[in-house]
Amino acid sequence: MTRTPERSPLSPTQLVDEYFVENRNRLLEIAAFLDRLDRADASLASDDFRVRVFADAIRALSTAGPRRLTHIQMLLSDPTTKPLASLDRKGAVGAFDPSLAEIRR
């Protein structure tokens, strides 16, 4: 089925005017988070799967094109479709642990 997009009437410059400051703040929050981790334990960047994928996601932010968000969602997602044999925990943690994919094979 063909869908009809509804582009915002805002011009590109108006979009920047409207959204720059709040996204500048988000950028600084991310930088502060990474600095905080480094002050706590710089080895987390390589040891914790969530921090590793976070770094991958930041690299994806720097790529060109309109699908950065979907790319990052895919980086964070469980790419498998095989059901779990039993419930391992109640909640999600925010990022897929690739080492689990090996265990499930």
Added chain:
Amino acid sequence: MKYIDHHAHMVSRTTDDYAQMALSGCLAVSEPAFWAGWDRSTPEGFLDYFRQLTDFEPKRAAQYAITHYNWLGMNPKESDDRAISLAVLKHLPALLDGPTVLGIGEIGMNRVTQNEIATYTDQVAMAAEFRQLVLIHTPHLEDKLKGTRVTVDVLRRYPSLPPSRVLVDHAEEHTIGLILEHGFWAGLTLYPQTKVSAARAVDLIEQYGPDRILVAGACDWGPSEPLAVPKFVMEMRRRRHSEALIERVVLENPIRFLGQSPKFRLPAGLEAFAARPA
């Protein structure tokens, strides 16, 4: 702007929230059965909860001139327990006849276990057999993609359940295309952190257009926002979208989806919506 919030866990909310929602234009809510944040220990615990949804909550909402509808089912978070799930499902067909029950929901998966899929599939089969509308929860965060894929795979095995009668909720950028391309409705639930923000929801409307897309605030027991839909309206206005487009998303679309149930009544003054082409 008048609106309908199709996914609102009002049992978690105070009457102050009902008042704020009414003041901001909410005409109706629909409340899917869900997890309370802790597991119930008996099937009877679910039956009491269903009574709260179908008996008590509509009366509480009515005090604020909000019409309350509901959905019943075994929620994904507790559906891995097959013994309790099967015991609860035995009661479901009779309860679906309730005057404010719009269908089966929210059903689906949490961690995508074999048991969760079995309970979900049982309920999809029940919806097909009893010609019910369905509201589906898709998993959180890293489990959403996998859960949405399995959700759609199961639904496709039930061609007697028309896609137009199924809402796959909690869609995000990486799942909305899959949902829409199979003819289902896609729900965007607006959360402060874990799902879609108002700005991202507007992005999705801009990319996909408004057809078969709903937005909701969820209003659950965790971090969530009872005024999320009015804030979405504000974000649409911030992008200079037309009032007609905004109304299409927050009022006309829920009427189109929920109105497939004969129990759904058009809010007073909106009878003209019944005559509009889909």
